[in-house]
Structure formats: structure tokens, C-alpha cells
Amino acid sequence: MRSPKSEALLSRYSTIIIFLIPALTIFTLFVVLPIGEAAYYSFYRWNGYGDPEKYVGFKNYAYLFKNRVFILSLKNNFYIIAISLFIQLPFALLIALMISDKIKGATFFRTIFFLPYILAEIVTGLIWAYIYDGNYGLVAAVWGFFGAEAPFIIADKDWALVAVLIVIFWKFFGIHMMIYIAGLQAISKEVLEAAKVDGAGSFITAIRIKIPMLIPTIKLSVFLSLLGSLQLFDIIMPLTGGGPSNVTHSMVTYLYYFGVMRMKIGFGSAVGVIIFLICLFIAIGYQRTLMREDNENRF
Amino acid sequence: MKTFLKLFFSIFILASFSTAKADTIKWLHLFGDDDNSMPGMLKAVKEFEEKTGHTVVMQYLENESFKAKLPTMLQSNDRPDIFYSWSGGVMYDQAKAGFLRDISGVVPDSYLQTVSAAAADAFTYGDQRVGLPKQVAQVAWWYNKDLINQAGVDVSKIKMWDDLLSAVQQVKDAGITPICMGGKDKWPVHFIWTHLHIRNGGKALFIDSLNNGGWGRPEYILSGEQMLELVALEPFQKGWLAATWPDQAGFFGDGKCAMAFMGNWMYGAQAANSASGEGLGDDNMGMFNMPMTKGGLGDSGDTLGGINGWLFSSSAPDSAVELIMHYVSKEIQTEDASNGAYIPIVKGADAALENPFLQQVAKNIANSQYHQIFYDQFLGADIGRVVNDVSTDLAAGIISAEEATQAVQEAWEFNQ
Numbered sequence: 200m201r202s203p204k205s206e207a208l209l210s211r212y213s214t215i216i217i218f219l220i221p222a223l224t225i226f227t228l229f230v231v232l233p234i235g236e237a238a239y240y241s242f243y244r245w246n247g248y249g250d251p252e253k254y255v256g257f258k259n260y261a262y263l264f265k266n267r268v269f270i271l272s273l274k275n276n277f278y279i280i281a282i283s284l285f286i287q288l289p290f291a292l293l294i295a296l297m298i299s300d301k302i303k304g305a306t307f308f309r310t311i312f313f314l315p316y317i318l319a320e321i322v323t324g325l326i327w328a329y330i331y332d333g334n335y336g337l338v339a340a341v342w343g344f345f346g347a348e349a350p351f352i353i354a355d356k357d358w359a360l361v362a363v364l365i366v367i368f369w370k371f372f373g374i375h376m377m378i379y380i381a382g383l384q385a386i387s388k389e390v391l392e393a394a395k396v397d398g399a400g401s402f403i404t405a406i407r408i409k410i411p412m413l414i415p416t417i418k419l420s421v422f423l424s425l426l427g428s429l430q431l432f433d434i435i436m437p438l439t440g441g442g443p444s445n446v447t448h449s450m451v452t453y454l455y456y457f458g459v460m461r462m463k464i465g466f467g468s469a470v471g472v473i474i475f476l477i478c479l480f481i482a483i484g485y486q487r488t489l490m491r492e493d494n495e496n497r498f
Numbered sequence: 499m500k501t502f503l504k505l506f507f508s509i510f511i512l513a514s515f516s517t518a519k520a521d522t523i524k525w526l527h528l529f530g531d532d533d534n535s536m537p538g539m540l541k542a543v544k545e546f547e548e549k550t551g552h553t554v555v556m557q558y559l560e561n562e563s564f565k566a567k568l569p570t571m572l573q574s575n576d577r578p579d580i581f582y583s584w585s586g587g588v589m590y591d592q593a594k595a596g597f598l599r600d601i602s603g604v605v606p607d608s609y610l611q612t613v614s615a616a617a618a619d620a621f622t623y624g625d626q627r628v629g630l631p632k633q634v635a636q637v638a639w640w641y642n643k644d645l646i647n648q649a650g651v652d653v654s655k656i657k658m659w660d661d662l663l664s665a666v667q668q669v670k671d672a673g674i675t676p677i678c679m680g681g682k683d684k685w686p687v688h689f690i691w692t693h694l695h696i697r698n699g700g701k702a703l704f705i706d707s708l709n710n711g712g713w714g715r716p717e718y719i720l721s722g723e724q725m726l727e728l729v730a731l732e733p734f735q736k737g738w739l740a741a742t743w744p745d746q747a748g749f750f751g752d753g754k755c756a757m758a759f760m761g762n763w764m765y766g767a768q769a770a771n772s773a774s775g776e777g778l779g780d781d782n783m784g785m786f787n788m789p790m791t792k793g794g795l796g797d798s799g800d801t802l803g804g805i806n807g808w809l810f811s812s813s814a815p816d817s818a819v820e821l822i823m824h825y826v827s828k829e830i831q832t833e834d835a836s837n838g839a840y841i842p843i844v845k846g847a848d849a850a851l852e853n854p855f856l857q858q859v860a861k862n863i864a865n866s867q868y869h870q871i872f873y874d875q876f877l878g879a880d881i882g883r884v885v886n887d888v889s890t891d892l893a894a895g896i897i898s899a900e901e902a903t904q905a906v907q908e909a910w911e912f913n914q
Contacts, residue, residue: 244913246879247569248595262912333737351737354681356894442682443739444894445887459566462591462879 234475241469246462259469268445269470272453275360279428279449282364283371288420291372292413295379296405309380313373320370320433327366328353328438353439356446363447366434371427375420382416383409418489425485429478450474521817526557526571526578528564534766534839541833542825549824552817565879572597572811579814580822583629584806585620586871587878592809593623599810600626604819612828617843620805620871630822631807633840634869635761636859637689640768641784645674645756653784657798659694659724659791666733669756676731678755680746681739681890685874688889689759690728691902692873693788693802694721700796701868708877711914713907714900717795722899724791725892739894744771751777759788761803762841762859785855787862801866804875805843884909 241259243251263269294312298305315323330337333351342349352362386409394404410417432451435441441448441456448456451474458467525543529535543554557578559567564582571577572592583589592598605627610618613631621629639662646653649672651665669676680686695704699717707713735741735755744767750758751772758764769777790798808822824830831842838853841860848860863869874882888902897905 246591246595248572248591248597328740332740348736351740354737354740356739356896439740440682442684442890444891444896456883460562460879461883462569462588464569 237468237471240465241472243465245465247464251465259466263469268448269453271446272448272450275448276429276450279367279431280425282368283424283428284421287368287372288375288424291375292379295376295383296409299380299383312376315370316373321437323366323370324434324437331362354443356443359439359443359447363435363438366438378416378420379413382413386412422485425481426478520551521815522553522555523818523821524555524557524578526559526581528559528561528582534837538830538834538839539825542830546821546824550817554821577811579811579818580808583809584804584875586876589809590623591878593628597812598628599812599814600628601810601819602627604816609823612844614843617805621807629807629809630826631805631843632826634803634805634843634863635763635841636801636803636863637693637759637761638785638787639757639759640764641757642753642778643782643784648672649674653786656786656789658789662789663727666731670731675735675755676733676757678746678749678758679734679738680741680743682741683743684886684890686743686746686760687893688874688886691721691725691889691892692885694724694791696800696802696870697788697791697794697796703795711907711910713910714903718903719899722892722902726899729893729895747771753778762856765855785858797867799866800868801862802870804872880913881909
């Protein structure tokens with residue numbers, strides 16, 4: 200004979216289990232198993248044909264951390280994160296603060312700034328490859344207008360990464376701006392009106408009221424930006440293909456070019472495992488530290 | 499009733515028989531609709547389907563996608579029966595893993611006698627015949643006669659590497675871009691470095707390196723140094739590192755540079771990718787072989803190029819092999835040759851070549867004692883792409899000749 204308390208507990212857990220089974224099955228099939236497989240393959244020298252047979256232990260990992268291009272790709276990912284966090288997000292916040300209120304033209308600007316995000320990343324890469332083209336692109340036209348010889352930005356190994364960062368900035372700041380606008384619109388009007396009554400101007404209201412109340416939204420935006428930066432692939436492929444001289448690879452394009460395209464599936468799997476671990480470390484670390492308070496408040 | 503039953507069973511057996519015999523053959527290729535190879539392929543398919551009752555499904559993938567997707571496709575149930583190949587290392591990997599069918603029993607000797615023996619041999623793995631050849635190609639220096647004459651260069655005097663360097667300098671001094679290059683794709687760059695390997699090291703050294711390593715030999719370092727001499731002249735068009743192979747062909751076809759080092763497919767590509775769609779025209783185009791290097795162990799007649807053809811996946815039916823034998827036949831290869839589509843491998847079909855450039859290439863390959871398949875294909879996907887990488891880095895001037903050879907040696911060791 201079960202007590203009513205244990206009955207309730209059992210019923211609660213049964214419900215949870217029933218609802219979790221489909222999600223867990225899909226998660227296991229499409230996330231856990233592939234990760235496990237990748238980890239397994241990473242210990243083999245395998246070209247993707249047949250079954251992996253040549254066990255090499257940690258050699259793929261050792262080779263990876265000696266590889267100049269991988270180290271460069273890792274650095275590039277951190278540059279992308281830095282640009283996203285310290286330039287893109289503050290800029291998105293600034294624009295959001297400017298156009299979040301119901302002022303004239305706000306909707307127009309929101310649409311304009313959000314438009315790049317609607318474009319598929321591969322299309323964005325192609326468009327910008329054309330814009331940067333020193334022969335026929337927009338850059339060529341602008342330089343030509345002033346009678347100057349246009350630079351070939353994405354062919355220049357000193358400037359190619361900057362060119363990629365500009366595209367990333369252009370493409371993604373709109374989504375962060377929209378997230379901030381949504382957060383700003385959720386701030387209670389009474390609070391803002393009280394600040395106004397107390398004589399706070401726009402700047403003070405933004406600094407003292409809006410931004411502090413937007414902190415949970417900013418944390419979420421930073422989190423999305425971090426993970427997005429680590430997964431960057433589609434824009435780089437058509438824009439530079441990781442070139443010139445492999446200076447614009449992200450870790451994921453590195454995986455594709457040096458793993459898949461070279462049919463080094465074992466080695467590519469090692470790259471995949473490293474990317475996964477970095478993402479996992481950042482995700483758990485971020486959730487456990489910066490977003491901890493928000494999570495606790497939520498539950 | 500008996501007659502009805504007899505008739506019914508006869509129809510049933512006939513229908514079952516014909517269903518069992520009618521194969522659906524999946525043929526994966528990488529030729530776009532405007533490619534010169536397509537008319538011949540479509541003709542072969544139509545004739546074969548009418549003759550045999552089999553169905554041929556043509557499947558197309560772009561070059562890079564083809565290379566990326568093929569390993570997965572071959573391991574799926576949706577694998578093609580026939581697919582394109584550049585022979586060499588990738589083919590060996592596929593054969594070694596058991597993904598190719600040994601077609602020795604299906605291809606009669608009488609057929610093999612109709613094709614070039616060297617080309618047919620390129621599609622063997624050990625004692626297995628895993629594919630059939632279609633065409634050969636050679637890489638050479640293409641030049642724009644107007645621009646070369648404008649610069650006062652006498653192409654007939656380019657016999658040695660130093661002569662080429664002088665010619666490049668002369669063209670540059672005339673205010674003309676000497677060489678068009680598609681650096682983003684990398685493989686166009688590797689032709690220069692690896693052809694210098696062929697001149698400096700010759701066949702024996704290549705075979706030895708292939709089997710025993712030693713990609714850092716002085717002869718190969720010398721190739722890098724020679725390439726750096728060329729690079730020091732800043733011979734390529736502005737922005738060459740972001741230019742693709744079609745860009746390279748288009749620039750050459752538009753007369754924006756004096757020379758390009760490319761396979762014989764440049765002939766059609768320079769026209770197709772030019773702004774006018776017509777390119778330079780035969781009168782304004784010329785071709786010469788890679789010059790010899792001082793003290794080089796190779797022969798000045800040795801050639802770099804391709805032997806391309808068709809492979810058969812492990813589950814390919816006999817009819818797939820029969821289709822390719824029908825396609826790679828004297829009749830169709832002769833027609834394709836007369837259209838200037840490619841250099842055929844069926845004996846006698848090359849007589850139909852009307853294009854003077856293709857005629858010259860066919861002659862060069864016939865006279866060559868050593869026709870080296872493109873390094874990036876022959877050495878397999880991994881080492882081949884390392885060769886492409888370091889060639890481009892050399893051309894960009896960011897690595898030394900020693901570093902380039904060392905990277906290839908490391909890749910070779912990694913794969914042992």
C-alpha cells in the first residue's frame with residue numbers, strides 16, 4: 200500500500216518519463232551517438248572507407264595541436280568571440296536603446312537592421328565576396344569613383360580576417376538588437392515613468408534603469424553569441440574558403456577542409472571532439488556562473 | 499482454358515525475365531549541361547537504353563561536392579554504379595576498402611585492345627581492373643599572342659626555366675600582367691611547383707619518394723626555390739589569392755594577362771568564362787611546354803596531366819560496364835574529338851582532333867616517356883591537398899622552399 204505522497208511522486212515521475220522519452224530518444228540518436236562515434240573514430244587513422252582499423256591512440260590529437268592552421272583557426276574563433284562581445288553586442292545595445300521606443304521611423308530602422316539576419320549565411324558570404332571583389336565589386340566601384348585602384352581585401356592575408364569579421368558584425372548585430380528591443384519593451388512603463396518624474400534624462404535612464412534591468416537578456420545574448428561564434432561555417436565558406444593561405448579558417452571550416460575534404464575522417468573527428476569540448480566547457484561554465492542566478496530565479 | 503493458362507504463364511515468365519534483366523544504372527558525373535562531354539554521354543545513354551532496355555539515371559554533382567560526398571555515397575545503399583575518377587591515390591583507397599568492383603571478367607581483351615594501354619593501366623589496382631579510362635590531359639603554358647608580341651617575347655626561345663623568368667619580367671616591364679592565377683582553388687597553383695618537381699627529379703625520384711618518402715630531397719627544395727624566383731617577379735594578377743579557377747580562365751579569355759599554366763581544358767574554359775563568351779580565338783592563342791630546369795634529372799618531354807575515366811562501385815551490374823564500353827567507343831570518342839571536347843584514349847579516335855591545341859597535346863602525351871598524373875590526385879586526397887596548400891603558400895611567399903617540402907613529407911609520414 201503506497202502512501203498518497205509516494206503515489207503523487209510516482210505519478211509525477213511517470214509523467215516526466217513519458218514526456219522525456221521521445222526527446223531523449225531523438226537526442227540520443229542524433230547527438231549522443233554521433234558524438235560517441237566521433238570520439239571513437241578520433242582514435243583511428245581512417246579515410247572514411249570501410250571500417251576504421253588502424254588504431255593510433257592520441258596521435259590525431261597530438262598532430263592537431265602541432266598544426267599551425269588549427270592553432271590559427273582557434274585564435275580566429277577567439278577573435279570572432281571578442282569582436283562579437285566587445286563591439287557587436289554593445290553596438291546592438293546602443294541601437295536598441297535608440298529605436299526601442301515608439302518613435303517615428305523606429306519600425307523602419309528595426310527592419311533595415313534586422314534584414315541581414317534574414318539572409319541565409321551562404322548567401323551573405325556570396326554577396327560579400329562580390330562586394331569585396333577588387334575587379335567588379337562595390338569596393339571596386341567606390342575606389343574607381345575616386346580614381347583609385349581598388350584593393351583586393353579578401354585576397355590580402357593581413358586584411359582577410361578583418362573582412363570576415365565585418366561581415367559577421369553586419370550579419371548578426373540585428374538579431375541581438377531585436378533581442379535587446381524585446382527585453383527593453385518588457386521593462387515596466389511605471390518604472391520608466393517614475394524615473395522621468397524624478398528628472399532622469401534619456402542617458403541616465405538608459406544607464407541606471409534600462410541596462411541594469413536588461414542584464415538577464417544581455418547574458419542570454421552573450422551566450423548565443425559565444426556559441427554562434429564557435430560554430431561559424433557558412434559565411435566563411437563562400438567568402439574566403441578559409442583563405443588566403445588558410446588565415447581565415449574557423450575551427451569548423453578547418454574541420455571540413457582538413458578532415459572531410461582530405462578524407463581524414465579520424466583526424467576530422469578529433470577536431471570535432473575538441474570543438475564539442477570547447478562548446479561544452481563554455482556552455483556549462485556560462486550556465487553555472489553568469490546565468491546561475493537567472494536559472495535559480497526562474498525555477 | 500489450358501491455352502489461356504499457357505499464355506498467362508508465358509507472359510508472366512517473359513515479364514519476370516525482362517524485369518530481372520532490365521537494370522537501372524546510376525551514372526554520377528561532374529559535367530555541367532554546357533560541357534563538351536555531355537552530347538557524347540547523352541548519345542551513348544540513348545543508344546544504350548534503346549539497345550538493351552536498361553534505364554540509365556544520370557546524376558550530377560559539382561566537382562568539390564562530388565569529392566566531398568562520394569565517400570558517404572559509396573557506403574550507402576544509394577551509391578552510384580558508375581562515377582568519375584582521376585585515378586591515382588583516391589582510387590587506390592576506394593579499391594583497398596572494397597568499394598570498387600573488379601570488372602576484369604566483364605571487359606573482354608578485344609575491347610582493351612581498342613584503348614591506350616597506358617590509360618587502361620591507370621585504372622587497375624593490383625591485378626584488379628576497377629575502371630575504364632575516358633580521356634587524357636596535359637598541363638602547359640598558354641599564352642596570348644597579341645600580348646606576348648607586344649612585350650617582345652619570342653616564345654620559341656623559352657627552353658629553360660630562366661628563359662621563362664626573363665619572359666615574365668619582359669611582359670611585366672611592358673605593363674602587362676604576366677600570369678593569370680586562380681589561387682583560391684589552390685590546385686591551379688600546384689601545377690607549377692609539381693611540374694618543376696618533374697623536371698628536377700624525374701620519374702625515378704618520384705617513384706622512390708612515393709614508396710619510401712623523402713619528399714624533402716634537394717631536387718624538390720630546388721623546385722620551391724625556382725618557384726620563389728618566379729614569385730619574386732610578382733607575376734600574378736592583383737587579387738589572385740581570391741580568384742577561382744573560372745576567374746583565372748575568364749581573365750585569360752578576356753586578355754587580361756599574357757600567360758596561364760593550365761591543362762588543355764583551358765581551351766574551352768577561357769572562352770566560356772570570358773566576358774564576351776568567345777575568348778581569345780585560335781589565332782590569338784599559343785601553347786608551349788614547361789621549360790627544362792638546369793641540371794634537372796627529368797626529361798624535357800615528360801608531361802604532367804591526367805588520365806581520367808570511370809569507376810564501378812562494388813554493386814554495379816555488368817550492364818554498367820557495358821554502358822561505359824559503349825560510351826568509350828571509337829564512334830563516340832571520334833565525334834567528341836572532332837568537337838574538341840577532350841583528348842580521347844580509344845586508338846585512332848585522336849585522328850579526328852581538328853583543334854590544333856588538342857592535336858599538339860595528344861602528340862606531346864604520345865611522345866612522353868613519363869606522363870605524371872596530377873600530384874593532388876595521384877597522391878590521394880590528404881597529401882594531394884597538402885601539396886596544393888604549400889604550393890599556394892609558396893606562391894604567396896609565406897613559406898620557404900624547405901618548409902614546403904617538409905609539410906609534404908610530414909603528410910606522407912602521417913599516412914604511413
